[in-house]
Amino acid sequence: xxxxxxxxxxxxxxxxxxxxxxxxxxxxxxxxxxxxxxxxxxxxxxxxxxxxxxxxxxxxxxxxxxxxxxxxxxxxxxxxxxxxxxxxxxxxxxxxxxxxxxxxxxxx
Amino acid sequence: xxxxxxxxxxxxxxxxxxxxxxxxxxxxxxxxxxxxxxxxxxxxxxxxxxxxxxxxxxxxxxxxxxxxxxxxxxxxxxxxxxxxxxxxxxxxxxxxxxxxxxxxxxxxxxxxxxxxxxxxxxx
Numbered sequence: 001x002x003x004x005x006x007x008x009x010x011x012x013x014x015x016x017x018x019x020x021x022x023x024x025x026x027x028x029x030x031x032x033x034x035x036x037x038x039x040x041x042x043x044x045x046x047x048x049x050x051x052x053x054x055x056x057x058x059x060x061x062x063x064x065x066x067x068x069x070x071x072x073x074x075x076x077x078x079x080x081x082x083x084x085x086x087x088x089x090x091x092x093x094x095x096x097x098x099x100x101x102x103x104x105x106x107x108x
Numbered sequence: 109x110x111x112x113x114x115x116x117x118x119x120x121x122x123x124x125x126x127x128x129x130x131x132x133x134x135x136x137x138x139x140x141x142x143x144x145x146x147x148x149x150x151x152x153x154x155x156x157x158x159x160x161x162x163x164x165x166x167x168x169x170x171x172x173x174x175x176x177x178x179x180x181x182x183x184x185x186x187x188x189x190x191x192x193x194x195x196x197x198x199x200x201x202x203x204x205x206x207x208x209x210x211x212x213x214x215x216x217x218x219x220x221x222x223x224x225x226x227x228x229x230x231x
């Protein structure tokens with residue numbers, strides 16, 4: 001199975017700052033089948049980005065995704081208070097779908 | 109609007125089985141498969157599998173294959189996830205989820221999520 005490794009584990013930033021989250025895959029992710037989710041405590045995950053760079057419905061344009069092959073990035077251009085959460089990457093191009101272990105974006 | 113509403117929390121003893129339901133509304137149920145994802149307390153997300161009501165196709169994660177059965181009931185637009193021979197490490201919140209518009213097969217992300225069902229396995 002494809003193993004996804006996210007870095008850093010925790011990102012401590014202030015509102016207004018730029019956040020850059022990384023997701024590395026153990027094998028090439030086919031057709032850029034890579035998604036990013038946001039999860040807040042007690043809630044279901046929320047799809048932010050799919051196909052590596054397509055924003056899901058209703059997602060603000062401060063969220064952007066990039067990358068291909070084995071290296072992917074989620075960028076939050078200017079952190080809003082509601083953006084502090086855990087973020088997961090997921091590949092869905094090869095079975096089984098797999099998730100990274102998550103990056104927590106916390107308030108500095 | 110697309111909605112997925114799951115059944116309530118369950119408590120089971122080790123070795124027992126649990127069946128969680130996920131009732132869909134707001135779209136044509138047979139057009140989209142349903143995924144199941146679980147999350148153990150304080151841990152990350154784990155994909156368990158996917159089922160299509162259209163043709164009955166399933167795709168299970170190897171880790172739970174043999175203990176897991178996913179089914180659908182087209183008449184009620186409901187998907188089910190049954191996990192057998194429960195162990196303490198099956199304690200988790202179980203989510204059902206659906207792909208974005210226009211993504212019909214198993215190799216898709218999940219845009220619409222149920223509220224989650226806590227399954228606790230304890231003696």
